[in-house]
Amino acid sequence: MKLKEGFVLRDVCGEQVIMGEGIGALDFGRLLCLNETAAYLWKKAGEQGDFSADSLADALCEEYDVAREQALADVNAIVGEWKKVGVVE
Amino acid sequence: MTARSYKVAGHVFTLESDLDIDEGLQNYAPFAVPAGSDAPAVFTLEIVAKAPQAEYTEEARQDEESQQIICGRTAGNQSVFEFRLAHKPAGTLVCEEGYRKSTLYLTDFAQRFGINNALMVLYALATAPLGTALFHSAVVEHDGYGYMFLGKSGTGKSTHARLWLENIANTTLLNDDNPVVRVLPEGIRVYGSPWSGKTPCYKDESYPLGGIVLLEQAPFNKIRALRGIESYAAILTSISGKRWEKSIADALHITENAIARDARVWHMQCLPDNDAARLCHETIKVR
Numbered sequence: 314m315k316l317k318e319g320f321v322l323r324d325v326c327g328e329q330v331i332m333g334e335g336i337g338a339l340d341f342g343r344l345l346c347l348n349e350t351a352a353y354l355w356k357k358a359g360e361q362g363d364f365s366a367d368s369l370a371d372a373l374c375e376e377y378d379v380a381r382e383q384a385l386a387d388v389n390a391i392v393g394e395w396k397k398v399g400v401v402e
Numbered sequence: 403m404t405a406r407s408y409k410v411a412g413h414v415f416t417l418e419s420d421l422d423i424d425e426g427l428q429n430y431a432p433f434a435v436p437a438g439s440d441a442p443a444v445f446t447l448e449i450v451a452k453a454p455q456a457e458y459t460e461e462a463r464q465d466e467e468s469q470q471i472i473c474g475r476t477a478g479n480q481s482v483f484e485f486r487l488a489h490k491p492a493g494t495l496v497c498e499e500g501y502r503k504s505t506l507y508l509t510d511f512a513q514r515f516g517i518n519n520a521l522m523v524l525y526a527l528a529t530a531p532l533g534t535a536l537f538h539s540a541v542v543e544h545d546g547y548g549y550m551f552l553g554k555s556g557t558g559k560s561t562h563a564r565l566w567l568e569n570i571a572n573t574t575l576l577n578d579d580n581p582v583v584r585v586l587p588e589g590i591r592v593y594g595s596p597w598s599g600k601t602p603c604y605k606d607e608s609y610p611l612g613g614i615v616l617l618e619q620a621p622f623n624k625i626r627a628l629r630g631i632e633s634y635a636a637i638l639t640s641i642s643g644k645r646w647e648k649s650i651a652d653a654l655h656i657t658e659n660a661i662a663r664d665a666r667v668w669h670m671q672c673l674p675d676n677d678a679a680r681l682c683h684e685t686i687k688v689r
Contacts, residue, residue: 319646323655326630326662334645336461344635 314392315363320400322347322355331355331400345398350377351391358401366392407443408433411582411593411608413529414441415521419449426514429596432606445528447504447520454494454507458482462646466555471519473644481644485519492516501528522580522597526642530653533585533660536642539614541581541592542566544573547612547688548592550581552640557617558674560601565679575603580642583611585660613666613686616640620671623678625685627668634662636669 319335325344329352333341347355350373357372358364366388373384395401406417408430416437417427458474470486481497493516497504506520526536540563541550549566551559559578566573576592579599584591594605615625616636628636637658645651661667668686672678 321651325634325659328631330631334648334651336646339462339645344631344638346631 314358314365314401316355316358317400317402322352322359329355333400341400343398345400350387354388354391405437406430407435407437408596409435409606410525410595411529411534411584411591413444413525413532413534415525415528416443416446417449417521418446421449421451421508423449423513423517426517429518429598429602429604432604433596444532445502445504445524447506447524449506449508449517449520451508451510453509454482454496454505456480456482456496458484469515469519471523481647483520483523485516487512487515493520495520495523497524497527518597522642525582527644527650529582530643530650530657533657535583535654535657535661536595537581537583537637538579538640538642539581540578541576542573543576543607543609544570544612544683544687546609548576548581548609549612549686550583550592550614551617552614552637553617554639557619558672559617560599561674562615562617562672562678562682565674565676566683569676569679570683575601576605576607576609578603583657583661585657585664590661590665611665612688613668614661615668615670615682615686618669618671619673621673623670623672623675623681625668625670625672625681627666630662632669633665633667634658636667637661 319333319338320331321334323330329347331345354369361368369388370385374381403418403420407414410433456476458476460472460474463472468488472484474482483495485492490511491509492512493506493508495506501524508516539550539552540559541548542563551562553559577594577598578601580595580597582593582595590611591608592611593608596604643650643654
């Protein structure tokens with residue numbers, strides 16, 4: 314998977330928010346609020362470029378004290394949400 | 403070549419042209435300043451009556467109320483904006499890097515429309531890094547403060563502004579369509595501009611921002627204060643910009659965050675009636 318081009322993570326009044334700014338993302342028409350974990354995963358996904366649930370779960374385990382199984386479940390929930398709203402492909 | 407300079411919300415810009423366009427520039431008269439006398443211009447626009455030489459590739463387009471703006475880029479990486487009225491070309495704007503120097507190529511159709519749109523686009527983009535935002539909004543002045551009414555096309559921004567004029571004492575119209583907002587060290591200020599939609603209201607005046615109200619039509623009147631990200635979302639779509647150009651998006655985001663943090667913002671569901679204006683005024687007036 315990869316993050317769809319044109320979506321950016323910004324700090325809006327202290328909250329982490331994804332918005333569509335690029336060509337092709339202009340019609341997104343909403344602000345997607347991320348919690349701390351999701352914002353961390355978004356940044357990691359951007360760094361990794363081509364990412365998978367496994368590669369993000371690895372990244373999560375590096376940063377947070379969490380069991381691999383739990384990390385993978387969290388990643389799947391968050392990435393599932395991203396797929397649903399169409400910010401990853 | 404005749405040069406004309408104007409100062410809108412403290413930012414000077416210059417028009418250069420050999421064309422006889424004075425009649426189409428009456429809305430700019432209150433903003434005229436002697437050419438070259440003031441602060442350096444944030445941008446210079448040359449206006450010519452010939453077809454542009456360069457071809458461009460379309461990136462995005464906006465289509466509202468039978469007015470189209472087609473945005474693109476030339477092979478030489480210049481930004482291009484073509485303005486069409488009811489799908490008929492009025493002019494093509496070709497911009498150098500940073501929007502400081504541009505050329506508008508007019509057709510012989512709807513020249514005034516072409517000039518106004520080119521200047522609004524240039525103003526929005528050239529002043530974006532200067533804590534400045536060109537809004538789509540109606541704005542009234544009341545007791546020394548500016549109150550802005552936002553909403554989608556057809557929501558009733560102008561109608562709500564008129565209801566304030568009719569029902570609230572000491573109220574005047576500052577601008578009916580495109581006011582300018584600046585984030586300044588002393589606070590947020592709202593300014594009149596040469597662009598006011600269908601209402602000729604071109605005032606070189608400014609006031610501290612009293613509040614912003616996002617309007618939505620409803621079969622009742624109800625108003626609710628917004629905070630933080632809600633305020634940001636409320637103002638976002640009312641600000642002109644070219645979000646797919648990163649430097650513009652970054653600059654506007656800083657301005658929008660400052661407004662969302664410091665301005666008083668409300669969401670109002672309302673009827674187009676006198677009570678709506680009274681409820682709004684009673685809730686948001688600066689005390």
